[in-house]
Amino acid sequence: MAINNTENINTWLSHLHEETKFSISVDCVIFGYDEAALKVLLMDCNMPPYEGKKSLIGDLLQKQETTDEAAKRILENRTLLTDLYLEQVNVYSNPFRHPLGRVITLAYYSLINIEDYENQIVDAENKQLEWKTLATIDDLAFDHLEIVKDAYARLQRTVREVPIGFSMLPKKFSLIQLQNFYETVLDIELDRRNFRRKLMALGLLIDLKEFQDNVAHRPAKLYSFDFEKYKQKKNIGTLNFEI
Amino acid sequence: MAINNTENINTWLSHLHEETKFSISVDCVIFGYDEAALKVLLMDCNMPPYEGKKSLIGDLLQKQETTDEAAKRILENRTLLTDLYLEQVNVYSNPFRHPLGRVITLAYYSLINIEDYENQIVDAENKQLEWKTLATIDDLAFDHLEIVKDAYARLQRTVREVPIGFSMLPKKFSLIQLQNFYETVLDIELDRRNFRRKLMALGLLIDLKEFQDNVAHRPAKLYSFDFEKYKQKKNIGTLNFEI
DNA sequence: CCAAAAGTGTTGCCTTTACACCCATGT
DNA sequence: ACATGGGTGTAAAGGCAACACTTTTGG
Known part of the structure; x- marks a missing residue:
């Protein structure tokens, strides 16, 4: 067996091939807390075969933005709130995870104060979005249940070490x-x-x-x-x- | 300001656009320990403008593989070792981070036993690869210095909580x-x-x-x-x- | 017998846990 | 006056940090 010294992204590759380009989405697990329970902001999914299920809030990464910028854009569009706490969770890259074709997703989690959210959102058309108590979430579109679990594990770890809880x-x-x-x-x-x-x-x-x-x-x-x-x-x- | 309910990757989008597809690379921070110091396995970079610098070991994500599989493939190709400890670090997505164009990278870190590596590698052509003491790494190609720092921070956190050190x-x-x-x-x-x-x-x-x-x-x-x-x-x- | 690194116990302090009663307010 | 949840101190146990001398080997 020999070491593979052929072309490589970090050394010699001369150009990028179209065949190895991928759609990337950014999905946000938005946590909120309202005196009774830890909740996640979800939206309705109407994409087959997941009609009727809930999904995370996400969007495709756009041409000139970083993933952090995409996550901010998504959060601001949906919650009308800025300066939210934001942290990367993981990349999910199963080739069959999305029905439209190969979409690799990067998950973030974010913490918001439900009161602030309600204040912002009261006038807006927003029927699609719903706060769901984390403990009751047992089925989501795509691989979003796995993402929520991973995000929650990260939140539990981080909240003990860093005072991020005050955002909620x-x-x-x-x-x-x-x-x-x-x-x-x-x-x-x-x-x-x-x-x-x-x-x-x-x-x-x-x-x-x-x-x-x-x-x-x-x-x-x-x-x-x-x-x-x-x-x-x-x-x-x-x-x-x-x- | 209104909530943006237009097409969205998790709900209604009907197809994926070519313009928002990206090259994705997987870069591995390979840590080793040899009784004296913590080291990282690096290779020579000859891609302008980074000629002469060292870079991480990475490659483009291929069509039908997950990012975990890509990381395993890269590690096995380069080290001839299998079953290595592997953990995602972060996504780096600055649009200008790579001279060939937009390449979004997902970093992993991996832990290997330098002795095992030396045993495998002794006959192979491997002039490109070098163990460099972490403390002396102060300049790398691309944004790889940042990646190494982030990976080290993750390693420090994880090594106290999980017995991963024994891999090294x-x-x-x-x-x-x-x-x-x-x-x-x-x-x-x-x-x-x-x-x-x-x-x-x-x-x-x-x-x-x-x-x-x-x-x-x-x-x-x-x-x-x-x-x-x-x-x-x-x-x-x-x-x-x-x- | 000397050099070099391995191995071993005790004590004080600080942190953590467990636990029960009184206080301020609205009704 | 009572119901409701807020606020307070102490003692015992366990974990952590500090510290110095003896052992075993090769040269």
């Missing part, structure tokens, strides 16, 4: 809301006192000196996350954000 | 070799006694009752990693592999 929470939140959020996303139970101690010890929550209003119980203190301080600490290397 | 070590190793490996890859110092205690407590090392030979000091005990037991423990959920 209201700007002002109580510690109990925050705890519920982590319990839901990580699918674990947390001790209230221990959770509070840990979060306060991080020193990254701003005490807003505000309280809940019109609740039939002792109103909770509201906090916001100190992104500035987080950046500073991260740069100095003093930080261990770890839920 | 000899089948029989001493605890000190193992410690040196982690110190090198993670770029940290570890206490010898604490490291040993931790590893032994995992219960995943097989004591081979063998010793180093012909060393001018007390010979070290040799171990191998118990992959079977690891799988079992992982399936039962009893495991916390965490260096």
Whole structure:
């Protein structure tokens, strides 16, 4: 057996062949959280053989854009929100994954605040889109169920190490809301006192000196996350954000 | 501003356009470890304007293969080794990243045992390939330096959580070799006694009752990693592999 | 017997866990 | 006054970090 030293994309190839060009799509797993559950924004698929199923929100990569730009474009078109958190998940390249022919997809996941979304979206024609509770998603068009599972696994890993969860929470939140959020996303139970101690010890929550209003119980203190301080600490290397 | 409900890859699109097809390459960051340093297998690039620089090992995605298959093919062609550890890193899609035109690349990283590689490769024509110590890599063709950095970051994260490091070590190793490996890859110092205690407590090392030979000091005990037991423990959920 | 690297235990500290009662508000 | 959920402290256990001397081999 010999080493293959024939033409190669990184060394000698003189031109690109049309036969080895592929359609590329970018699919976004858009996560939202609404006090009760972790949800994913899905749309109706009417492409045979997947009529009636839900699919992720995606589009073909266009000629002069990067995949990050494509993901941003898709998100902005569909949610009317900008500056969303965005992270690559994986490439899915089974040759038969798409009925129209070979379409290789790159999945991203994104986190949005459902409230912001609802505010933006209320007037727009948007019947196609629906928030579906992650736990109830068991069938999607294409290979999108696999993509959602992979994206969720990535989210679970990342949310413990990086304060991305705050993108899904209201700007002002109580510690109990925050705890519920982590319990839901990580699918674990947390001790209230221990959770509070840990979060306060991080020193990254701003005490807003505000309280809940019109609740039939002792109103909770509201906090916001100190992104500035987080950046500073991260740069100095003093930080261990770890839920 | 309205929601864009025009044709979409996941819902209504009727056919794929030639103008939005792209060449896709798969580039492999092949890591090896040889008792002294973490290295990457690189090849010479002679494509203008990168003549004289080193590049990753990659190739164009072919018509009927998945990206995983492409990565395997590339690795097997170049290293003559099969069953290598392989993990996706990221997609790089800057429209101007490749001088031949638009080539979108998907990077993988792979871990190989340099000894096995040397054994396979010794007779073959292989002047193009070279192991380069990671720490000395500061300039590569294309955007390959960025790719190597991203791959290394992924490796550092994964090697602490999953026992992938053993792919880079000899089948029989001493605890000190193992410690040196982690110190090198993670770029940290570890206490010898604490490291040993931790590893032994995992219960995943097989004591081979063998010793180093012909060393001018007390010979070290040799171990191998118990992959079977690891799988079992992982399936039962009893495991916390965490260096 | 010397050099060189392997091997081994103990202690203090910090982090994590477990756990139960009082507080503020609306009705 | 009661129902509801918010807020608080302490003790025990376990994990982690720091640290120095003895052992085995070849030369």
